[in-house]
Amino acid sequence: MNRRQNRAWVGNGVALRRRRLVVACAAAWLFVAPGVAALAKDASGQTSSDQTRPNPAAQKNAKPESNTEKQKKVEASNLNAVIVTGIAGSIENSLRTKKNSNEIVEAISAEDIGKLPDASIAESLSRLPGLATQRLDGRANMISIRGFSPDFSGTLLNGREQATVGENRGVDFDQYPSELISGAVVYKTPDATLVGQGLSGTMDLHTIRPLDQPGRVITANLRGEYTTNGDLNPGADVGTLGHRASISYVDQFLDHTLGLAVGFAQLDSPIQDKQYNYWWWGADNGSAGMNQNWGAPTTPGLPDNVINQQGMELDAESQTQRRNGLMAVLEWAPDEHTHSTLDMYYSTFDNKKYTNDAQWSNNPWDNVAYSGVGITPAQPYPIVTSGTISGIKPILQNKYNHEHDKLFSMGWNTQFFFDNGWTATTDLSYSSARNKLRDIQLYMGLPPGTTASVNFNTPTGFDYPSLSPSVNLADPSTVGFTDPGGYGRNGRQEFDAQTDTIRAVRFEVSHPLGWIFSDFMLGANYSERVKRKTADVFYAWLNGNGSSSTSTPPYDQNFFAPITGFVGQPTRLGYGGIPGILYYNVADALQNQFYLTEANGTGDWSRNYSITERVPVGYVKLNIDTSVGNVPVTGNVGVQVVHTNQSSQALQTDNNGNAIGKLNGGTSYTNWLPSLNLVFHLTDRQDIRFGFAKTLARGRIDDEKVSSYAGVAKMTQGPAAGQVLWSGSGGNPKLKPYVAVGTDLSYEFYFGKSSYFAAAVFNKNLLNYIYTQTELNHDFTGYINNDPTLTPTSNIGSYTTPMNGSGGKMQGLELSGSLEGGLLTPALDGFGVQANFSLTNSTVSQKVIGAIPGGAGSPPTTLPGLSRKVANLTLFYEKYGWSVRIAERYRSSFTGEILPNFNQISYTRIIPNKQTDLQLSYAFDAGKWKGLALLFQVSNLTNSPDAKVQVSGLADGEQLTMPQYYDTWGRTVMLGASYKL
Secondary structure, eight states, rough: OOGGGGGGGGTOOTHHHHHHHHHHHHHHGGOOOOOSOOOBBBBSSHHHHHHHSSHHHHTOOOOOHHHEEEEEEEEHHHHHHSSOOOOHHHHHHHHHHHHOOOSOOEEEEEETTTSSSSSHHHHHHHHHHTTEEEEEEEEEEEEEEETTTTTGEEEETTEEEESSSSSOOOGGGGSSOOOOOOOEEESOOTTTTTTOOOOEEEEEEEOOOGSSSSSOOEEEEEEEETTTTTOOOOHHHHHHHHEEEEEEEEEEEEEEEEEEEEEEEEEEEEEEEEEEEOEEEOOEEEEESSSHHSOOOOOOOOOOTEEESSSSEEEEEEEEEEEEEEEEHHHHHETEEEEEEEEEEEEEEEEEEEEEEEEEEOOGGGOOOEEEEEEESSSSOOOOEEEEEEEOOOEEEEEEEEEEEEEEEEEEEEEEEESSEEEEEEEEEEEEEEEEEEEEEEEEEEEOOOEEEEEEEESSSSSEEEEEESTTOOTTTTTSSSOOOOSSSSEEEEEEEEEEEEEEEEEEEEEEEEEEEEEEEEEEEEEEEEEOOOOOOOEETTTOOSSOOOOSOOOOOOOOBOOOOOOEEEEGGGGGTEEEEEEEHHHHHHHEEEEEEEOOOOOHTTOOOOEEEEEEEEEEEEEEEEEEEEEEEEEEEEEEEEEEEEEEEEEEOOOOSEEEEEEEEEEEEEEEEEEEEEESSSSSSSSEEEEEEEEEEEOOOHHHHOOOEEEEEEOOTTTTTTOOOEEEEEETTTOOEEEEEEEEEEEEETTTEEEEEEEEEEEEEEEEEEEEHHHHHHHOOTTTOTTTTTTOOOOOEEEEEEEOOOOEEEEEEEEEEEGGGTTTOOGGGGGGEEEEEEEEEEEEEEOOOBOOOOOOOTTOOOOOOSSSSEEEEEEEEEEEEEEEEEEEEEOOOOEEEHHHGGGEEEEEEOOOOEEEEEEEEEEEESGGGGTTEEEEESTTTOOOOOOEEEEOOOSSSOOOEEEEEEEOOOOOEEEEEEEEE
16 A cells, blocks of 8 residues: 555554454544555554554564554544544544644544535635635635645545646546545645655545445435525526435445445536626826827716726626546455455536626727716725716627536555565556536627617625616627627637546555664655647637638628527626626527637647656655654654656647647656654654655646747847847746755644644745746757748747746744633533634745746746635534534635636636635434434535736826626535435
């Protein structure tokens, strides 16, 4: 087994020496048991493989019990005095994992089989100290560790790296049903055996192990789901009702030597999203305005030097998320010399989005006029908040997005225990992710030459506006297909496909040692990852309209065609004052009233690429078991050597967007990653932990692509006038990884059954960072000249690409704890509280070698994804079968990664966010209903929004900070039951 997963077993080495005792104790250990793919050190210095399947020879030659072993046995006895489930049991198991680890870790544990404390695994993880989530479509799906974006963290399933459905390495946690996950461990400090580790930390998800159960267990869960935002697109047949269901079966055979676990989980969830895009804020008239500074026409009816919106977009998005997940584990332990496990996970995820919006531009170049203007005082200038705008040209943008994902992971792990004290482990694994996307946009508007007016009342803060157009935008006789925005087409369709596969093999041996070391581990891992992506773009043209270009006939921007069918109930935009807009089946309309032409441009061809990473890893680790004076000390020291060979194949495009050649590129590099973890056991309840490690995280996978635009042009001015020079932009297949050196110090105090306090500080020095910059001396050898009439002066030119540059640093403080109310007074027995707070600062250097200072994509001064403050608070009561839990998580503002139009990555500044969740349940523990539990749950209890701001400068140098996006998803209410046999 891979040692990292069974670290949760550390501390019960002697008690777990006999296999039958493992079975008897399994109920207490169920949800901190990690995956089979792990080896972990226990308090006596033996590996977790020795614990789960004892080695007679190792027992025969075992050394006398050390002080550390004796102390650990006392700790384990105190922590395991009572076997419980539910919230208290989940906290106890998580604390056991945290306390018994040699590394600095955080952990979550299921309250019972198929029952994590939150609706998703991402929500549970985001409540751990130093972790935060970014919401997508109102749901937690990506995790940040210690202020780093998800790009910097590693995610494992049963100790194995996972393929991803996105263009990057970040795992979408929505792919993993919480009902099939028994727990997770987050490693904030690594050791040398942790393969697939991240720069900021590593999350290891665990599934159940059947031989850890004393007997057969069958569980079933069913929850109905309701979203409170209403049915925004009734014609899309999404609705407001959904469900979650799961069933699992665990059993043992052949005298408890063969175990089987099978679980299935289904999600059918509606999402109704109310979106408002403020577009942009600026000044039209006056000394700060666009008319005096940028040559724009004067806007009639607007006073000088006032701030007003330059346009708006009101969206109603309805989507369905349907996921089926299947987990199976086969575990075999025929004797005390062999232990083998085969585990598999498969899921399909189907997501359909129906997005319909009304939008218009009202900047000075649109020839609009204002009347009845109302102004609200503000700095640096007053803000226009009400009035009437005439001369607008409404755009109805109708979108359909269908994404289908498949995820498959399989691992086979076998351990061999030899009579001479040696243990050998082999692990084979495979992970694949497949993603298919279809994205359609069609445009409607008023007949050519027609304009409208709108009465508006817009907020200065985050809220929805009140808009009253002069035309009925839901009337098919009023609006029709055209090109109201001047896009040069009547629609757009894109097909994306992506595959990601990881194959890995691992071998490890271990043997007891002497002196201050209990044992050592020597291992090797080899993995090959291949990610391929294709993107094909087509422009849609109305039947009867041309398509050669926007400026050359026969295309007519003013071509207008009424819709001939496919109309459903109007989209509801009442939250923004508009009663409704026209809804129709976008896919059917595209098929019947449009034709397509291929339209791959430079940016589209650049998303057709493949990337291969071959990574052999070798490591050695020595487990420490000694004393400093009277203080027992455990831990480990080791080194991991990582060699990476990365390569990419892609297309070169010219400045007309034509694919003109194929490109190949790549590089190889080696990193040595030493690590040290020490735990000073001051008392049986107090520990001081120290961690030191060098870690790495490879850059974004799509940044490593070789695909690029490149061409030659004759310079007409400047020092290079008359020369023919190369220029281009694209990925960088020679990109090196992020590397950091981290130091951690932690104090932990455990008391009661599930109470503790911990304080930790950390420092990470980033030895380098990756920026998008313009390289001045790029070698274009191998590129095809797009203009044969020009001969380049040389093969050296300028190239905009991600580059390695100087790094920065990050420091943080983390406080966490939990408290049982009964420790304060018997009147509070059953009550409890959990809380944590993190404070993190970062700085990033802006020095990039070989780049234009302040060039494209100038480096940030703080890390993307960094929330300076993150906090969580959970209050709960659990007694007499009742369980009540109120939890709130908070993160301060941060730069988040989003996928807006056309599946392209971009970043946005997201304002502080907090979310409150409620959970109420009752479990029957006696009588004929024993095993039945009823559940009521509300997610996002206060309907917390997501919002971003615009930060920009005006023409006169004044700084402007205004709202830019405002989204709400409503509350999600769930009611259901679970039953356990």
